[in-house]
Every structure is written in C-alpha cells, then in structure tokens.
Amino acid sequence: MHVKTWLVAAVILGSCGTFTTAMTMPLMCKAIWVIGLPCDDVSTALVSQIKKWSDADNCLTGGEKCLYELLSANQTYIFAKHTSPTGKSVDSLTFILKRYREAPMCRTVGISISPADGRKFDNGTNYCNLFNLVTGSGLVNVPLFKEVTNDFMCNQRSTANCEVV
DSSP, X not given: OHHHHHHHHHHHHHHHHHHHHHSOOOOEEEEEEEESSOHHHHHHHHHHHHHHTOSSGGGGGSSSSOOEEEEEEOSXXXXXXXXXXXXXXXXXXXXXXXXXXXXXXXXXXXXXXXXXXXXXXXXXXXXXXXXXXXXXXXXXXXXXXXXXXXXXXXXXXXXXOTTTO
C-alpha cells in the first residue's frame, strides 16, 4: 500500500514540475520615482515624451527611444506600449501618479511588462522602457528627483544600458 502511495505522489510531483517549467512568467520592471513637481506636470511631461517618440525616426540611430504608443492618460494613470524596433516584443507600460505627502511632489510608479515568451532575462529592457521616458522628458533633472528600484524589482536593472537597449 505504501509503495502505491509513493508511486502516485511521485507521478503527481513529477507532473507538477513539468507543468511549472512549461509555464513562463512575463518579464517586468517596477520602478518608483519621487519627483519634485506636481503630478499634473509629471503626467504632461511623460505623455509629451511618449508622443515625441511615437514614430520610427529615432530607431534609425539605434536603441529603443522610438515606437512608443500612448493608449490613454489622465492625471493619475498613463497607459502606453512600446514596440521594439525589430517588432519582436510589444511591452505594456503603466505609470501611476500620486501626490507625495503635502509637498508639491509626485510619487510615480512605472511598470513595464514584456510578454511571456520563455526568456528569463531581458537585459534591462523593461527598465529602459520606463527610464528612457523619464530621462527624455527631463524629469531626472528636477530638484528632489529620487529613484527607488533594484534587480529584484527590475530584471537586470543594474546591468542595463539604456543607450543601446
């Protein structure tokens, strides 16, 4: 009887292992910025940058600072997508903006998600999808700019090269 129980358990555990390795999780990045501007200004800057980099012109010089598409935006949320110049990946971008404390500052959470395609690493692509917009819009130059993220929150963030990704 015990042998039969162990055999059933082994089959179940073996199939669970196969099931979990067959499923892939999407790659993602979550970064948090505290920016010394009201959220309306942060939203305007990010939306403007997404629109500026919507065509393929910037793709000609290499890199990924192109092919962004604004899906919707208001004072609290921005939804966009980014297509890699090769067209192999379309990543979903979300920015959530909320007033930070009582000061005219904005806590901005950026999330970029790549489709689950079996990759375990993204060379920092999801981080760069977000950071390029924050940098391109000039928000990194605002006094009281602070970024909170790491490799756990953003796949391969510490080795990301956002100039060539």
